[in-house]
Amino acid sequence: MSKTYLALDTSATASAAVVRDDDVIAHRCTSSQRNHSEVLAGFITEALTEATIDPSTAEGLDGIFVGVGPGPFTGLRAGIITAQTLAHTWQLPVYGVLSLDGLAHRVAADAFRVGAEEFVVATDARRKEVYWAHYDNIGGQPQRLHGPFVNAAPDVTELPVFGAGAGLYPQELFGIAGFTDAVPDASDIAAYGTIALRRGRGLQPVEPQYLRGHDAKIPKQLRS
Amino acid sequence: MKHPTVLGIETSCDETGIGIVAGTNLLAHQVASSMDEHVAFGGVIPEIAARAHVTEFLPVLEAALEEANITLDDIDAIAVTAGPGLAGALMVGVSGAKALALATGKPLYGINHLIAHIGVGYLDASGADLTRVNQLGALLVSGGHSEMLKINSLTSDVELLGGTIDDAAGEAYDKVARLIGAGYPGGPVIDKMASQGDGRAFKFPRGLSAPKNMGTRDAPGKDRYNWSFSGLKTAVSRAVEQFKIRDMEIPANDIAASFQEAVADVITKKAVLAATEHDIDHILLGGGVAANSRLRNLLTERTQAAGIGLTIPPINLCTDNGAMVAALGAQLVADGIVPSDLGFSADPTQQVSIISV
Numbered sequence A: 001m002s003k004t005y006l007a008l009d010t011s012a013t014a015s016a017a018v019v020r021d022d023d024v025i026a027h028r029c030t031s032s033q034r035n036h037s038e039v040l041a042g043f044i045t046e047a048l049t050e051a052t053i054d055p056s057t058a059e060g061l062d063g064i065f066v067g068v069g070p071g072p073f074t075g076l077r078a079g080i081i082t083a084q085t086l087a088h089t090w091q092l093p094v095y096g097v098l099s100l101d102g103l104a105h106r107v108a109a110d111a112f113r114v115g116a117e118e119f120v121v122a123t124d125a126r127r128k129e130v131y132w133a134h135y136d137n138i139g140g141q142p143q144r145l146h147g148p149f150v151n152a153a154p155d156v157t158e159l160p161v162f163g164a165g166a167g168l169y170p171q172e173l174f175g176i177a178g179f180t181d182a183v184p185d186a187s188d189i190a191a192y193g194t195i196a197l198r199r200g201r202g203l204q205p206v207e208p209q210y211l212r213g214h215d216a217k218i219p220k221q222l223r224s
Numbered sequence B: 001m002k003h004p005t006v007l008g009i010e011t012s013c014d015e016t017g018i019g020i021v022a023g024t025n026l027l028a029h030q031v032a033s034s035m036d037e038h039v040a041f042g043g044v045i046p047e048i049a050a051r052a053h054v055t056e057f058l059p060v061l062e063a064a065l066e067e068a069n070i071t072l073d074d075i076d077a078i079a080v081t082a083g084p085g086l087a088g089a090l091m092v093g094v095s096g097a098k099a100l101a102l103a104t105g106k107p108l109y110g111i112n113h114l115i116a117h118i119g120v121g122y123l124d125a126s127g128a129d130l131t132r133v134n135q136l137g138a139l140l141v142s143g144g145h146s147e148m149l150k151i152n153s154l155t156s157d158v159e160l161l162g163g164t165i166d167d168a169a170g171e172a173y174d175k176v177a178r179l180i181g182a183g184y185p186g187g188p189v190i191d192k193m194a195s196q197g198d199g200r201a202f203k204f205p206r207g208l209s210a211p212k213n214m215g216t217r218d219a220p221g222k223d224r225y226n227w228s229f230s231g232l233k234t235a236v237s238r239a240v241e242q243f244k245i246r247d248m249e250i251p252a253n254d255i256a257a258s259f260q261e262a263v264a265d266v267i268t269k270k271a272v273l274a275a276t277e278h279d280i281d282h283i284l285l286g287g288g289v290a291a292n293s294r295l296r297n298l299l300t301e302r303t304q305a306a307g308i309g310l311t312i313p314p315i316n317l318c319t320d321n322g323a324m325v326a327a328l329g330a331q332l333v334a335d336g337i338v339p340s341d342l343g344f345s346a347d348p349t350q351q352v353s354i355i356s357v
Helices: A036-050 A073-090 A099-113 A164-168 A186-199 B035-041 B046-068 B087-104 B113-122 B169-179 B186-194 B230-245 B252-277 B293-305 B322-334
Strands: A004-009 A015-020 A023-029 A063-067 A094-097 A118-124 A130-138 A141-151 A160-162 B005-010 B015-022 B025-033 B077-083 B108-112 B136-141 B146-153 B157-163 B282-286 B309-311
Touching (some): A004 A036, A004 A073, A015 A036, A023 A036, A023 A186, A036 A073, A036 B087, A063 A073, A094 A186, A099 A118, A099 A130, A099 A141, A099 A160, A099 A186, A118 A164, A160 A164, B015 B046, B015 B322, B025 B322, B077 B087, B113 B146, B113 B282, B146 B252, B157 B252, B169 B186, B169 B230, B186 B252, B186 B293, B252 B282, B252 B293, B282 B293
Parallel strands (some): A004 A063, A063 A094, B077 B108, B282 B309
Antiparallel strands (some): A004 A015, A015 A023, A130 A141, B005 B015, B015 B025, B136 B146
């Protein structure tokens, strides 16, 4: 029985994909990291229309996958609130995928080819830090061992690194050529999500993985 | 469409508000506030507010639909605050509203938060009868805003007569409350303390009231209808210091009363002046500071003396809420205004001239 899903990710850039079984049948993305709440609704409308799904009914859609980060907060929230609201309105299930898991799934086969039995996926966390997680590579399938974390680059486990985090900190991180600007994408989220759904493990609650607190300090006058 | 059913979404600050109206009839008015989480900080922390909106959005939506006893199918349009407000907070509401519009196929209006505070006056529940008003004005005073507006047309032409050049009035309340150790939010606690104090004990400054700021009616100074509360805050801070240096007890109630007197005096004086000089015959008060007893009393007194009508809506419609967004949305639909394209941006500094994007 054929299954069709909508997938979104706004953990770095904004992207939307419609996948049927294991094929991406429509895809939209931007390279900007700062306009998620502007472009996302348009991307979804276009991708669904291209997949001949009417956005106002979503007939033919079986569910939604959304990247839950970690990622810069404002953009991340745009994707998650969008996925939750669509699912609620269409009365479809929505599943969270750790955005780093999505990217790990994309790069695992290449990691296996370069002989990396274990590897790290790292993305930009701003404030001179990276979001990262450490994966075991089982024949080209990623298995997350540790993380997600947010750290300065020197504190990341010393392993081959895939993802834009490596491109930002070439002195500290051992980036793999061809992957030093890679960021999570909706098609990765869908690919990882469909496998996780089949296996019955690996999905996340649909809530933002902030990893950092809100950083507000109690003013001096109010400290007791 | 004369009496459209509109769902309104508000997330510009710390309230997640969703309301539903049918024309001028209020059907649902649901608000979840993250205020308790900001108390320890003595002010709204934007990231805390934004995080709370994500958690509250769907539960508040469900509660509003249930209160109105309708489904999304019954809605004619959706309206959402596009700005002004806190960027991270606005974007949660805007993204959620776009998803809702996309998934239902309903038109979406990205609207101006300040104009929505005026729009609420058009609801039957506001207690205002605006049909006999020739020229409507609005005074908005809250933790984020202090503005005097002239409404030529609610949906197409609103003019900013004056506003604060630094802190909002409510912000000044929060800061002064911190100075005198009163708690948060500053408005209610200072109002309560002021009732036990002497408003004439301290002579605090009325900002931008000097002749050079005011000018004359024919040659108005550029700040004739503007406010400034930073000097007032500094004056309060100095007064507090004087008592601390001498190791004397701070007369907190008198300071609260004198501060409140200064705020209410300068706000109402300039608002009534602006109204008189622009042929405004009715003022609608909006924003959270509308709950302040001294502001209400003094504004009532001074508008009456000037022969100007005044409407103060119920306080839960004055503070931020979704019903006001829906109320403005209904007027936009009724006036045939074109809906927003789904690609619009939240605009943290949206000008009052942009009523819908």
